[in-house]
Amino acid sequence: xxxxxxxxxxxxxxxxxxxxxxxxxxxxxxxxxxxxxxxxxxxxxxxxxxxxxxxxxxxxxxxxxxxxxxxxxxxxxxxxxxxxxxxxxxxxxxxxxxxxxxxxxxxxxxxxxxxxxxxxxxxxxxxxxxxxxxxxxxxxxxxxxxxxxxxxxxxxxxxxxxxxxxxxxxxxxxxxxxxxxxxxxxxxxxxxxxxxxxxxxxxxxxxxxxxxxxxxxxxxxxxxxxxxxxxxxxxxxxxxxxxxxxxxxxxxxxxxxxxxxxxxxxxxxxxxxxxxxxxxxxxxxxxxxxxxxxxxxxxxxxxxxxxxxxxxxxxxxxxxxxxxxxxxxxxxxxxxxxxxxxxxxxxxxxxxxxxxxxxxxxxxxxxxxxxxxxxxxxxxxxxxxxxxxxxxxxxxxxxxxxxxxxxxxxxxxxxxxxxxxxxxxxxxxxxxxxxxxxxxxxxxxxxxxxxxxxxxxx
Amino acid sequence: xxxxxxxxxxxxxxxxxxxxxxxxxxxxxxxxxxxxxxxxxxxxxxxxxxxxxxxxxxxxxxxxxxxxxxxxxxxxxxxxxxxxxxxxxxxxxxxxxxxxxxxxxxxxxxxxxxxxxxxxxxxxxxxxxxxxxxxxxxxxxxxxxxxxxxxxxxxxxxxxxxxxxxxxxxxxxxxxxxxxxxxxxxxxxxxxxxxxxxxxxxxxxxxxxxxxxxxxxxxxxxxxxxxxxxxxxxxxxxxxxxxxxx
Numbered sequence: 001x002x003x004x005x006x007x008x009x010x011x012x013x014x015x016x017x018x019x020x021x022x023x024x025x026x027x028x029x030x031x032x033x034x035x036x037x038x039x040x041x042x043x044x045x046x047x048x049x050x051x052x053x054x055x056x057x058x059x060x061x062x063x064x065x066x067x068x069x070x071x072x073x074x075x076x077x078x079x080x081x082x083x084x085x086x087x088x089x090x091x092x093x094x095x096x097x098x099x100x101x102x103x104x105x106x107x108x109x110x111x112x113x114x115x116x117x118x119x120x121x122x123x124x125x126x127x128x129x130x131x132x133x134x135x136x137x138x139x140x141x142x143x144x145x146x147x148x149x150x151x152x153x154x155x156x157x158x159x160x161x162x163x164x165x166x167x168x169x170x171x172x173x174x175x176x177x178x179x180x181x182x183x184x185x186x187x188x189x190x191x192x193x194x195x196x197x198x199x200x201x202x203x204x205x206x207x208x209x210x211x212x213x214x215x216x217x218x219x220x221x222x223x224x225x226x227x228x229x230x231x232x233x234x235x236x237x238x239x240x241x242x243x244x245x246x247x248x249x250x251x252x253x254x255x256x257x258x259x260x261x262x263x264x265x266x267x268x269x270x271x272x273x274x275x276x277x278x279x280x281x282x283x284x285x286x287x288x289x290x291x292x293x294x295x296x297x298x299x300x301x302x303x304x305x306x307x308x309x310x311x312x313x314x315x316x317x318x319x320x321x322x323x324x325x326x327x328x329x330x331x332x333x334x335x336x337x338x339x340x341x342x343x344x345x346x347x348x349x350x351x352x353x354x355x356x357x358x359x360x361x362x363x364x365x366x367x368x369x370x371x372x373x374x375x376x377x378x379x380x381x382x383x384x385x386x387x388x389x390x391x392x393x394x395x396x397x398x399x400x401x402x403x404x405x406x407x408x409x410x411x412x413x414x415x416x417x418x419x420x421x422x423x424x425x426x427x428x429x430x431x432x433x434x435x436x437x438x439x440x441x442x443x444x445x446x447x448x449x450x451x452x453x454x455x456x457x458x
Numbered sequence: 459x460x461x462x463x464x465x466x467x468x469x470x471x472x473x474x475x476x477x478x479x480x481x482x483x484x485x486x487x488x489x490x491x492x493x494x495x496x497x498x499x500x501x502x503x504x505x506x507x508x509x510x511x512x513x514x515x516x517x518x519x520x521x522x523x524x525x526x527x528x529x530x531x532x533x534x535x536x537x538x539x540x541x542x543x544x545x546x547x548x549x550x551x552x553x554x555x556x557x558x559x560x561x562x563x564x565x566x567x568x569x570x571x572x573x574x575x576x577x578x579x580x581x582x583x584x585x586x587x588x589x590x591x592x593x594x595x596x597x598x599x600x601x602x603x604x605x606x607x608x609x610x611x612x613x614x615x616x617x618x619x620x621x622x623x624x625x626x627x628x629x630x631x632x633x634x635x636x637x638x639x640x641x642x643x644x645x646x647x648x649x650x651x652x653x654x655x656x657x658x659x660x661x662x663x664x665x666x667x668x669x670x671x672x673x674x675x676x677x678x679x680x681x682x683x684x685x686x687x688x689x690x691x692x693x694x695x696x697x698x699x700x701x702x703x704x
Contacts, residue, residue, distance in 0.1 A: 007649070008645070009644060009645045009646070009648075011645055012645060012648050013646075013647045015647075016647040016648065016651055021652070022651060026655070030630070037603065037604070040606050041606055043606070044606070047605060047607065089682055117594050157548035247563050262561070310640075315604065317633055317636065317652050318645070318648050318652075319633045320654060321648050321651045321655075322648055353507075353508075353641070353644060353645075354640070354648075355638070356591065356634050356636060356637065356638030356639075356649075356652075357506065357591070357592075357638065358591035358595065358634035358638075359591055359592075359595035359596065360591075360595070360602075360604055360632075360633075360634070362595075363595065363602050363604030363605055364604045366522060369608060376505075376506065379507065379508035380508050380509075380510050380511070381509055383508030383509055383511075384508075384511065388507075392507070393509075396504050396507065396509040396512055397512060399503070399504055399507075399512075400501070400504060400512045400514075400515045400516060401515065401644050402498075403467075403498045403499045403501065403515065403519075404498070404515025404516055404518070404519050404624050405515075406495075406496040406497070406498055406519070409467075409498045409499075423468055427609075433642075433643035433644075433646040434642065434646075434681065436646060437646070437682070437685060438650065438651075438652040438653070438678065438681030438682050438684075439680075439681045439684035439685050440681065440687055441472040441473070441677055441680065441681070442569060443471070443472065444471075444472065444475075446474065447470050447471045447474055448465050448470045448471075448477035448478065448493075449465075449470055449493075449495060450471065450474075450476040451474055451477075451478060452481075452493050452495070453495070
């Protein structure tokens with residue numbers, strides 16, 4: 001589980017060294033959760049809407065092959081060039097080859113978690129292509145040379161003073177200036193020049209409509225539109241699970257997406273891309289990268305229903321207090337913890353354990369993914385596949401043996417009581433993680449069983 | 459009606475008063491209760507750590523101890539949820555299914571099966587209710603703030619029958635306390651931070667006692683309160699519902 005690099009618990013330890021910052025991070029995300037609650041409560045039909053969305057996605061997952069082919073045919077008729085990528089590497093190669101054919105060396109990119117998952121930026125930069133992320137939050141983390149810590153709010157872990165410092169260094173804003181409006185205006189000027197001078201734009205895809213061959217990109221900043229409309233080449237990258245059958249289904253998903261994500265009724269821009277404008281090339285890359293493998297895992301397939309709203313992160317008490325980077329994967333939080341082990345079980349064996357299984361994630365999920373149940377199931381798979389350390393396995397076997405034998409469990413005398421020695425908070429190792437910041441329960445004079453034997457009054 | 463009393467291992471050994479109160483409360487309400495003396499643990503600590511496949515010994519013992527009762531009642535939502543969701547048997551699955559159907563957490567047993575409408579308890583203190591996640595979101599003992607649905611709470615419904623008890627409002631009525639079984643030591647930093655934040659919500663709203671239908675959450679919060687030398691105490695809900703009239 002821990003191969004030199006720190007696991008979730010280790011990274012969370014570091015994050016928690018600054019408690020005031022943890023409080024700030026927790027409150028900031030809780031505020032978003034509260035906004036989500038308020039928005040959801042404006043719709044009496046909210047739960048029915050979630051159920052509806054869940055069923056549409058179930059249908060999609062059961063008929064993915066047909067919908068993808070329908071979509072491909074329609075998109076091609078519209079004049080979009082469709083590519084298929086089996087994995088991240090192929091996706092990166094396809095994008096690179098399109099840019100290379102056009103001799104493009106500088107591009108703009110709006111938010112796409114898929115390209116984060118595939119590490120596209122690194123690949124293109126290695127091949128001499130400059131990538132400017134145009135989503136404000138993403139541009140901020142790009143300047144800081146960090147990955148996004150949240151799928152909807154990429155720089156939510158940064159305070160405005162830190163952003164001011166970054167902008168001072170990279171964009172020449174006055175030192176000490178941290179007024180959000182001022183900084184946003186500076187970013188606007190900075191990005192405007194990039195939009196006007198870059199010939200190729202990459203966007204993500206929120207929904208792709210099989211019936212029409214169009215795709216929909218949702219943003220609040222309009223940066224996807226700026227990039228796409230000013231470009232000679234528009235490349236849209238999407239995971240194959242983003243398909244929905246019909247245009248009318250957008251009515252369900254667009255109502256759920258922004259309310260779940262930020263508490264807005266709808267994103268500022270929900271842009272439909274149908275066909276390239278005259279003289280423009282439009283490419284669409286359909287990416288598998290482990291999705292069909294996940295589709296084949298009965299217990300985990302419905303994680304592919306995810307519409308990337310981030311609500312499970314905002315509500316997660318662990319995420320709020322450990323930060324997105326502690327998950328060491330492109331998609332953090334509860335949903336990331338059930339997606340990542342599919343891609344690399346060894347690397348992400350720690351993530352399904354980074355949860356109390358409280359179940360709040362499942363309740364906020366707009367497409368009703370049973371996230372906490374899948375976390376529990378991943379734990380079983382990870383242990384069975386041998387990614388738990390051997391010490392833990394031996395301890396658990398001993399535990400079962402003792403607990404199945406009442407006489408061993410109730411060894412005579414208080415001092416011999418099994419739980420007293422073996423409960424996680426009593427484990428007498430040199431670190432005793434319970435005792436570090438918590439007192440131990442005071443052992444009573446007699447156990448309940450002992451009391452019951454003396455006072456049996458049935 | 460014959461009820462089998464299922465007392466989770468850590469309650470047996472650390473919090474006998476919660477178990478005694480559960481037993482006495484049920485007897486006071488006219489229920490015949492027996493405590494199978496050979497019970498140990500439901501196996502949840504192993505299962506939640508990914509070792510569900512090693513729990514068959516615990517499962518078989520549980521079935522042996524409890525299969526014959528009309529109902530199985532326990533003062534722990536978390537352990538009850540584990541039995542309800544994960545108890546299986548290689549040889550006697552039919553019995554396992556039957557056990558899963560008749561196991562109840564104490565407060566839901568009082569509200570749903572006994573349909574208790576009044577209690578004789580008096581507890582003249584300000585009390586904060588911690589909604590333990592497995593009971594709330596797993597057993598649906600209370601409505602959840604994430605859902606757009608009518609509010610209800612079985613534990614609060616019962617606490618409102620207690621004379622002179624004052625419930626305090628919380629800023630976050632159903633956030634997890636961070637205990638999480640082995641999570642409490644495997645993810646020590648987060649677990650403690652979650653616990654501190656939960657405790658602070660109760661303390662800041664004037665609670666003198668924090669109660670819950672799950673002792674494990676309370677044990678975790680008690681550890682934090684005592685480290686802070688706080689005067690605020692934790693008490694299992696059974697002890698309040700069974701509090702003597704003064």
